[in-house]
Amino acid sequence: MRLVVGAIIFLMSAAGCAQFGIHDPVSNTIQNKGIYQKPEFYTMQWKQGTQFTEKPTAISIEVDSIGQQEVRLLVNGKDEPILYASDISTPVCADGECRLMHIRLYWSLLGEYAGFDRYPKLPLTKHEHDEFLSVDYIKLHQLLMDDNSILKRKKIHELVDKPKQSKIEGVDAVAGATIKEVKESVVAGALYSCYTAWHLVHGPVRDEIKKHTLTLLNDTMVSEMILSNNSDYQLFVLK
DSSP, rough: OOOHHOOOHHHHHHHHHHHHHOOOOTTTOOOOOOSOOSSSSEEEETTOOOOEEEEEEEEEEEEETEEEEEEEEEEEEOOOOOEEEEEEEEEEEEETEEEEEEEEEEEOSSSSSEEEEBEEEEEEEBBOOOOOOOOHHHHHHHHHHHHTOOOOOGGGGGGGEEEEEETTTTTTEEEEEEOOOHHHSSSSHHHHHHHHHHHHHHHHHHHHHHHHHHOOHHHHHHHHHHHHOOHHHHHHHHH
């Protein structure tokens, strides 16, 4: 019965997103297809008064049961590329229940994790649908900054003790206790959410972003990268 109810809830949520195709504002960061303040969780430098506008790209992320999620380029007032962003809606299933996770992800020009924004009216949730606390969002941010996390080398079923698996609309539902090796690095009660978010950030999209940036590279961008305090940018243009 729980499996049936979970599947119904998931399908209703997915249908709602497909019908309207929009989300609630993200912490007042995004307005009129642009960014007007620093993302809530961010790894890069931010100058006061910075404003970015969005431009479409051919890059997208394939999300199970949802489809393609567009990745957009963010440019400053001089039309210079600064970041990439994507508004993600993805199913998260555990213990036979599914919910959609909504999150806005950011990448650097080289496809490195740059941060995320949450949706206040669509909070991330843990086991039993408890909402993430502030410390949970911070822990997720720390996890996403680790591009060599154990999540990179393990399948989801390898991260739980004695997993019990079933299928709901093509999405694995995993039950079991998180193994000690990974327990300290993920949000308690939110292993699948953490695993999903990490692989969205550090998946194939990274290479796609880097390739796209190469097509945009010009003398101005090279100069900005060399003069930045970002060692990855400096090494990139000096190769």
